[in-house]
Amino acid sequence: MKSTIAKKLDNVESLVGLLKQSSNEIGAIAVFVGVVRGTRRGEKVLRLEYDAHESLAPKVMEKVARDAKDKYGIIDAVVEHRTGTVPVGEDVMYVLVASKHREEGFRALAEIVERVKHEVPIWKKEVTEEGAYWVENP
Amino acid sequence: MLNAKTEEYEVEDGAVLTDLLLRYIPGRHREASKTWPETIFRTVKGEIVRSRDGTPLLRNYLVMVDGKSIDLNHRLKDGDEVTVLPPFGGG
Secondary structure, three states: OEEEEEOOOOOHHHHHHHHHHHOOOOOEEEEEEEEOOOEEOOEEEEEEEEEEOOOHHHHHHHHHHHHHHHHHOOOEEEEEEEOEEEEOOOEEEEEEEEEOOHHHHHHHHHHHHHHHHHHOOEEEEEEEOOOEEEEOOO | OOOOOOOOOOOOOOOEHHHHHHHHHHHHOOOHHHOHHHHHEOEEOOEEOEOOOOOEOEOOOEEEEOOEEOOOOOEOOOOOOEEEEOOOOOO
């Protein structure tokens, strides 16, 4: 399990390679890429600014990944989230799940993404043409 | 919101987490105290919503003591590290 909060994300291909090395039982790797969207409620978004509780956030991410491993029997997972200023169109979060079969991989991936968005102490400020707002996930 | 990432408080014996959130913190941050209660607690027409035992109900804020989510009736003791985290927005 690899959980990282950093100003820069690793390369997705290198993360896939890392997961492949963890076991020869792996038959599927599911990947989620979170991208900064250029509009919100009709407003043009200029950029997002992320802040995180640097000591707590990686621990919660690690726990979320471990919970998914216990629940779905996946082999391994990687969770990475970016901090600082992220322009529109750039990647902000990667979640990768390695499993024997795709079914448990898809389920685990969806659950990890949702839990990271709602349980990990990360905050984002949306900077639009109209102003800047702290955004709470629904 | 409080323009303070870390601060120390000396509280009276028997004070609980709710006292810190509703008395001590607003007492130190007079300007922010105007909006602080309704920012972290659920309110209806300006009144804080409470459970049957009188404990105020948090909005989506997370309050922890020593890194663990905890009941707001927790009695504070020397060295307790209280963390108040606003709603999350990752992803």
